[in-house]
Amino acid sequence: MAAFVKQIPRSILVFGASGHIGRPLAEFLAKNAPSISLSLATSSPEKRDTLQSLFPKAHIVQANYTDVASLTKALQGIEGVFVVTPSGTDERTAMTNLVTALSGSKDIIHIVRLVGVFPEFAPQRVPKALIPGGLPYEHPIAKSILDNSGLPVTYLNCGASFIDNLWLQIGPVLERQTFVWPEHRVPFMDPRDIGEIAARLLLSDNSKHIGAFHTMNNGQDWLTFKEVSVILSEVLDQPVGYDGSYEGFVETFGPRIGPVVDTLWAFFKFEETNEENWALNGFSERILGRKPRTVREWIIEHKDKLLEAPKKLQWSGKTV
Incomplete structure (x- = not known):
């Protein structure tokens, strides 16, 4: 051989x-x-x-x-x-x-x-x-x-970060035009x-x-979640504010996911502390033979369903 x-x-x-x-x-x-x-x-x-x-x-x-x-x-x-x-x-x-x-x-x-x-x-x-x-x-x-x-x-x-976490994150966007997620910069x-x-x-x-x-990673998106909120605003064609505070995260997600909310906050702050460890690379494109999907492309593809998503948040457990 x-x-x-x-x-x-x-x-x-x-x-x-x-x-x-x-x-x-x-x-x-x-x-x-x-x-x-x-x-x-x-x-x-x-x-x-x-x-x-x-x-x-x-x-x-x-x-x-x-x-x-x-x-x-x-x-x-x-x-x-x-x-x-x-x-x-x-x-x-x-x-x-x-x-x-x-x-x-x-x-x-x-x-x-x-x-x-x-x-x-x-x-x-x-x-x-x-x-x-x-x-x-x-x-x-x-x-x-x-x-x-x-x-x-x-x-x-x-x-x-998995782009499809947006199915969870879209709730407060529909409820009160605010994207609520702990601020940190990650590839997608x-x-x-x-x-x-x-x-x-x-x-x-x-x-x-x-x-x-x-x-x-997709080799293209190394974004803060505030930057994701801007993309959401542009694609959904409606104002989308941003709240990256601990208080906003606990108030929004605590009633739905319980005590794990503090563990998640600690995880995202751990990611923020070490975000310089990440670097965009071309591995995914090389294996796929095409550019991977971007955050903007994903939101455009799912725009109608995102706007129709139930406002009651559902926790999938996919994030960590």
């Missing part, structure tokens, strides 16, 4: 297939690689029928990171794996169990693991308010366990592009991605 050539997996298992990253990943694979045997994992029995109706040719499996037996069963005959974990996951338990299941398989060719951490960031700098359970604390643990496993892993690091990324990038990496025959740590 030629140097740096990776075998393309003939079977792929997608964790989190009902989510805002796993679903577009699965859609891309189903459309662009129909010959691949596609398995979609969910930990929720209630979601199995929905996934099967969305992906009639896929194998729907129930798997839970706390249950090695379910992981082992789901991985039977699988060569490629996309791994994403829910917010608040105990990564030491989850990844130890997953490595145990993966190590028992002789078929694994490529694993893509989604993480979200500052590159080259010392773990001891994570504030105590965010440990344990917080993403900045848990994801380095996940990486360490996978590193030590010797498995063929590519790390896909989301160095960006459409989760649909993340899903496509993960799919393209799994389908790539380039072995140089094995062991790589790729930080993603």
Whole structure:
């Protein structure tokens, strides 16, 4: 076999297939690689029928990171794996169990693991308010366990805020023409592009991605949330003010999400303190073969639905 050539997996298992990253990943694979045997994992029995109706040719499996037996069963005959974990996951338990299941398989060719951490960031700098359970604390643990496993892993690091958090953030814009969110500057990324990038990496025959740590953003938006409010005002064609205060955040989101509001505030202020760690880059464009979607493009695409969104805020848990 030629140097740096990776075998393309003939079977792929997608964790989190009902989510805002796993679903577009699965859609891309189903459309662009129909010959691949596609398995979609969910930990929720209630979601199995929905996934099967969305992906009639896929194998729907129930798997839970706390249950090695379910992981082992789901991985039977699988060569490629996309791994994403829910917010608040105990990564030491989850990844130890997953490595145990993966190590028992002789078929694994490529694993893509989604993480979200500052590159080259010392773990001891994570504030105590965010440990344990917080993403900045848990994801380095996940990486360490996978590193030590010797498995063929590519790390896909989301160095960006999800643009579709606007479904949550639009509430106060509709209620009182004010965008309410803790102020800090971050790059942005459409989760649909993340899903496509993960799919393209799994389908790539380039072995140089094995062991790589790729930080993603859209290469175009490094914005404060006040700047996002200006874009909203321009696209929605209505005045949109901005409130980045602690008081405004707690008043707006506290009644809906409870005590976690203070943890979220601490997380966003942690991001603000370390925002110079981020740098826009061209990785996403290179893998996609096109420019990723921008914040403005996303808002334009979803303008009508944003204006029709329920004013009662719904917490999705996607942010941290």
